[in-house]
Amino acid sequence: MIEENLNNQDRFLKTVKEAIKASPGGYRKNREELFSRLSQSTIDSRLKKIQNRTRADQLKLLDLLMEQAEPINLRVMPVKNLQSASESIKELILDKNPEWGTVKKVAAWKHPLIDKLSLGDALAKYDIPVYQSELKSTDDLPAGKQMIREQIFESFVGITAADFCIAQTASLVMKSHPNQARAVSLVPSIHVAVIELNQIIENLGEFYFLQKWDPIQKKEGLTNCMTLISGPSKTGDIELIMVHGAHGPCELHLFVITGET
Amino acid sequence: MTTISTEHYKNKAKEAIKDDVLQSALAGLQNRLGPATAAMYKNLPEGDELRYKAHEVRMFALDNLDMLLEQLAQKIRQRGGNVFFARDQKEAVNYCLEITRRRKAKLAVKGKSMVSEEIGLNDALIKDGVKAVETDLGEYIVQLAGEHPSHIIAPAIHKTRNQIGSLFEEKLGISYTNDPPTLTKAARKHLRDAFLTADIGFSGCNLACAETGHITTLSNEGNIRLATTLPKVHVAIMGMERIVASLEDHDALFRLLSRGAAAQNLAGYVSYIGGPALDSEIDGPEEFHLVILDNGRSKILADEEFKEILCCIRCAACLNVCPVYGKIGGHSYGCTYTGPIGAVLTPLMTDIGQSKDLFQGESLCGACQDNCPVNINLPRMLLALRAKTAEGDPRWNIKPSSPVEKFIFSIWSKLISNRKAYDFFFRLARFGQKILPTKNGEIRKLPPPFSGWTLDRDMQQIASKSFIQKWKETQK
Amino acid sequence: MNRNKSVTLFIQCLVDQIYPEVGDAMVAVFQKLGISVNCPTEQTCCGQSAYNSGYKSVSKTAAKRFIEIFEKSEVIVCPSGSCVDMVRNHYPSLFRNEPDWHSRAENVGGKTYEFTEYLVDVLKVEDFGASFKEKLTYHDSCHLLRNIGVKDQPRKLISKVAGAELVEMGNSDKCCGFGGTFSIKYPQISTAILDEKLDNIMSSGATTVVGCDVGCLMNIQGRLSRKKLPIKTMHIAQLLVQ
Numbered sequence: 001m002i003e004e005n006l007n008n009q010d011r012f013l014k015t016v017k018e019a020i021k022a023s024p025g026g027y028r029k030n031r032e033e034l035f036s037r038l039s040q041s042t043i044d045s046r047l048k049k050i051q052n053r054t055r056a057d058q059l060k061l062l063d064l065l066m067e068q069a070e071p072i073n074l075r076v077m078p079v080k081n082l083q084s085a086s087e088s089i090k091e092l093i094l095d096k097n098p099e100w101g102t103v104k105k106v107a108a109w110k111h112p113l114i115d116k117l118s119l120g121d122a123l124a125k126y127d128i129p130v131y132q133s134e135l136k137s138t139d140d141l142p143a144g145k146q147m148i149r150e151q152i153f154e155s156f157v158g159i160t161a162a163d164f165c166i167a168q169t170a171s172l173v174m175k176s177h178p179n180q181a182r183a184v185s186l187v188p189s190i191h192v193a194v195i196e197l198n199q200i201i202e203n204l205g206e207f208y209f210l211q212k213w214d215p216i217q218k219k220e221g222l223t224n225c226m227t228l229i230s231g232p233s234k235t236g237d238i239e240l241i242m243v244h245g246a247h248g249p250c251e252l253h254l255f256v257i258t259g260e261t
Numbered sequence: 262m263t264t265i266s267t268e269h270y271k272n273k274a275k276e277a278i279k280d281d282v283l284q285s286a287l288a289g290l291q292n293r294l295g296p297a298t299a300a301m302y303k304n305l306p307e308g309d310e311l312r313y314k315a316h317e318v319r320m321f322a323l324d325n326l327d328m329l330l331e332q333l334a335q336k337i338r339q340r341g342g343n344v345f346f347a348r349d350q351k352e353a354v355n356y357c358l359e360i361t362r363r364r365k366a367k368l369a370v371k372g373k374s375m376v377s378e379e380i381g382l383n384d385a386l387i388k389d390g391v392k393a394v395e396t397d398l399g400e401y402i403v404q405l406a407g408e409h410p411s412h413i414i415a416p417a418i419h420k421t422r423n424q425i426g427s428l429f430e431e432k433l434g435i436s437y438t439n440d441p442p443t444l445t446k447a448a449r450k451h452l453r454d455a456f457l458t459a460d461i462g463f464s465g466c467n468l469a470c471a472e473t474g475h476i477t478t479l480s481n482e483g484n485i486r487l488a489t490t491l492p493k494v495h496v497a498i499m500g501m502e503r504i505v506a507s508l509e510d511h512d513a514l515f516r517l518l519s520r521g522a523a524a525q526n527l528a529g530y531v532s533y534i535g536g537p538a539l540d541s542e543i544d545g546p547e548e549f550h551l552v553i554l555d556n557g558r559s560k561i562l563a564d565e566e567f568k569e570i571l572c573c574i575r576c577a578a579c580l581n582v583c584p585v586y587g588k589i590g591g592h593s594y595g596c597t598y599t600g601p602i603g604a605v606l607t608p609l610m611t612d613i614g615q616s617k618d619l620f621q622g623e624s625l626c627g628a629c630q631d632n633c634p635v636n637i638n639l640p641r642m643l644l645a646l647r648a649k650t651a652e653g654d655p656r657w658n659i660k661p662s663s664p665v666e667k668f669i670f671s672i673w674s675k676l677i678s679n680r681k682a683y684d685f686f687f688r689l690a691r692f693g694q695k696i697l698p699t700k701n702g703e704i705r706k707l708p709p710p711f712s713g714w715t716l717d718r719d720m721q722q723i724a725s726k727s728f729i730q731k732w733k734e735t736q737k
Numbered sequence: 738m739n740r741n742k743s744v745t746l747f748i749q750c751l752v753d754q755i756y757p758e759v760g761d762a763m764v765a766v767f768q769k770l771g772i773s774v775n776c777p778t779e780q781t782c783c784g785q786s787a788y789n790s791g792y793k794s795v796s797k798t799a800a801k802r803f804i805e806i807f808e809k810s811e812v813i814v815c816p817s818g819s820c821v822d823m824v825r826n827h828y829p830s831l832f833r834n835e836p837d838w839h840s841r842a843e844n845v846g847g848k849t850y851e852f853t854e855y856l857v858d859v860l861k862v863e864d865f866g867a868s869f870k871e872k873l874t875y876h877d878s879c880h881l882l883r884n885i886g887v888k889d890q891p892r893k894l895i896s897k898v899a900g901a902e903l904v905e906m907g908n909s910d911k912c913c914g915f916g917g918t919f920s921i922k923y924p925q926i927s928t929a930i931l932d933e934k935l936d937n938i939m940s941s942g943a944t945t946v947v948g949c950d951v952g953c954l955m956n957i958q959g960r961l962s963r964k965k966l967p968i969k970t971m972h973i974a975q976l977l978v979q
């Protein structure tokens with residue numbers, strides 16, 4: 001099949017090429033010049049500007065984030081430290097009721113920041129299990145995946161971290177990583193995300209810039225599946241009336257750890 | 262395309278205009294979304310410049326399309342994805358069916374995709390024994406009702422909440438309600454099972470990125486994310502023009518697309534998909550296929566006059582301000598793509614002669630271009646299509662369509678070339694109008710070919726002396 | 738101050754044959770300013786209706802004739818936005834592949850102005866001492882607004898008319914459904930659009946609709962008359978001589 005597909009491709013692209021020749025526009029480039037480039041000095045200075053943001057700058061971005069989050073129903077809660085994040089999340093879980101069924105279960109990423117919240121311990125006395133999405137190398141992979149999948153389906157709250165948070169559009173960015181099941185931010189009715197203050201960047205342009213020019217991001221790439229999430233799921237398909245919780249989470253709570261003492 | 266009935270435009274339009282329910286739905290759409298989008302453009306820090314820039318970015322992509330597609334395909338294959346180039350809808354559908362058969366798929370969930378409408382995927386799947394469930398709420402409603410979408414972004418905009426309430430009562434067995442949140446919740450509940458058990462997920466692609474080798478999907482409901490995350494197989498179908506070169510091109514385009522489509526800063530979910538999930542990942546599809554579709558697009562690309570239409574990012578902003586769409590609704594167009602974009606694209610993708618009503622039945626007001634996030638000159642192309650039918654064009658296999666009209670204009674051409682003849686003609690008309698029924702100096706009924714005017718309107722009589730005649734007299 | 742100025746009238750065919758009083762009003766306005774007025778009497782139609790119906794060769798014939806008649810003029814002024822759009826924007830594109838005609842078209846297009854645009858932007862006169870004690874509403878004609886960019890000019894002129902109160906209708910910039918031959922070929926669609934315009938006019942509370950293009954005004958008036966609604970239509974030139 002692959003052979004055949006390649007033949008298809010050649011034939012197809014030849015047609016496209018001929019079409020372009022028949023209606024030449026002004027933008028045709030050589031292969032090497034197809035993608036935008038920046039001078040190293042421009043890259044360095046912009047990277048520096050982003051990386052050298054002061055705490056005051058970051059707090060300003062947090063303000064912007066909160067302002068943008070409000071109209072899209074993304075609830076942003078600044079918390080001083082991990083402990084108060086953990087407290088607040090526990091309260092939230094105790095306070096909310098499951099959408100399907102009556103049993104409260106929680107799914108969480110296996111992630112350093114989330115691990116430090118020790119939610120499992122905090123919720124144990126309420127008999128609320130916190131499932132960590134972690135594949136052990138000793139597991140039978142398909143079976144392990146299936147089990148975690150089912151746990152996530154049963155959970156009413158899903159807890160994740162994020163790679164970035166974009167203030168201007170109030171978006172959480174999540175790349176796909178091992179042990180960080182995509183479904184945690186998607187299937188449970190309530191999505192809780194936790195980030196640190198310095199993960200907030202200004203806008204979409206800055207985000208793309210970092211992906212392209214920051215050596216660390218560049219190396220990682222966009223991964224096989226990267227998602228920008230701006231607010232809970234919503235629809236206006238019935239008479240353009242906005243309803244939250246169409247298919248994805250009905251609520252999205254974002255805890256920002258500001259690191260104040 | 263699945264069902265084309267563009268020749269019924271006039272009749273369907275008449276019916277639509279008489280349908281009060283539809284009229285109020287369309288008025289709601291146009292009074293709210295159209296102005297909201299315009300207001301958001303105004304608040305862009307870059308102003309209108311951003312729309313012009315986005316247009317350039319799209320034209321750049323078209324001029325380099327072969328290389329961009331090649332790079333996209335290569336990167337996706339490197340990550341273990343499959344890429345198939347389909348020349349037409351048949352090849353695309355067959356490829357999809359090969360996959361569903363091999364995977365013995367019984368249930369498919371679909372994220373909103375106009376291109377899958379274009380190739381008639383649902384019908385093909387159903388015929389092949391695969392249950393294909395639309396998951397976008399609007400599409401789901403339309404599918405339950407056995408209809409087709411009437412709007413690119415808001416597929417069920419022609420239906421009121423009462424109608425949807427009755428539909429859900431009948432099809433989902435819930436008790437009647439017309440409360441949108443309750444109705445949404447009912448659909449959520451019904452579709453949840455489908456998401457959790459589907460064998461395969463289908464999606465479209467909003468705008469791929471060649472540089473990184475990813476397709477993207479945008480949605481607000483989260484249905485596309487579900488459909489492309491939970492099933493073991495994800496098949497994405499994209500029109501070949503839906504790609505940009507560099508990653509940062511998405512900055513302008515996604516901000517504009519989100520504004521044009523739903524008057525928001527950014528769609529709720531933007532996903533970049535570049536291949537199947539890694540083995541080490543817990544979830545995500547184990548198989549990923551990208552189908553890149555031509556289906557008439559290369560022919561448009563080859564035409565200088567029309568290639569600009571391929572800049573379109575299907576946001577539907579032009580529908581939301583078009584006075585014609587606002588009265589006749591999507592179904593009158595009789596095809597997948599409706600409104601101003603459909604009026605240009607459908608004839609080019611199907612048959613210009615057969616669908617000539619689509620581009621002639623427009624008032625050329627220009628509101629579409631003003632509201633288009635990529636500033637596509639739709640009025641120019643409507644005119645160019647009219648020129649094709651008026652004067653014929655072998656490349657598009659079209660002969661001059663109306664000999665009568667052509668004859669009238671050839672006479673008109675002679676008249677306006679000679680003031681004496683022109684004056685003589687109007688003298689005759691001035692004389693002739695005396696026999697027409699009038700009331701208070703207004704003509705009630707004009708003869709053909711002008712009779713359409715007086716169907717619902719009166720016509721001011723020709724003045725007893727033309728301005729030029731009076732002018733001549735005063736100059737003496 | 739306008740002693741040495743002169744304008745050449747480009748009279749839209751609808752004004753010429755159906756609404757000559759609009760031309761008269763325009764002449765009166767210029768006379769008031771002391772500007773001398775020319776009017777080539779061999780002019781006919783700019784070819785817009787043929788162009789909009791796709792008959793490029795017919796519109797080319799019209800365009801060439803227009804250019805020959807008008808190219809020696811200093812300034813050309815027309816009481817219709819869509820006709821100016823035709824000359825200024827579409828003539829050059831018609832001759833895309835004929836460099837000689839193209840530059841002649843550009844030359845003519847460059848000195849062709851819509852009436853209110855000329856008064857406000859070039860002559861910089863807004864007050865003509867007119868008085869009209871009524872509530873007025875203004876309809877933005879599509880091509881005038883979108884292709885010529887005229888929006889504020891007529892409003893400025895109206896605001897200087899003594900006694901006149903400008904009340905904006907909802908969606909004043911939405912098409913009235915005229916669209917040239919569209920209104921004849923697709924009358925039901927056209928009327929449906931027009932009725933929305935009428936609704937907006939009615940709810941504004943105005944007694945007169947003012948516009949800058951008699952195409953639209955003829956359309957609106959035709960429907961008002963058929964529905965027996967007591968609202969008048971008026972070209973802006975007529976308002977300025979009240």
Ligand code: SF4
Nearest residue numbers: 573574576577579633
């Ligand atoms: S033509 Fe422009 S406004 Fe219309 S759907 Fe395409 S991108 Fe959107």
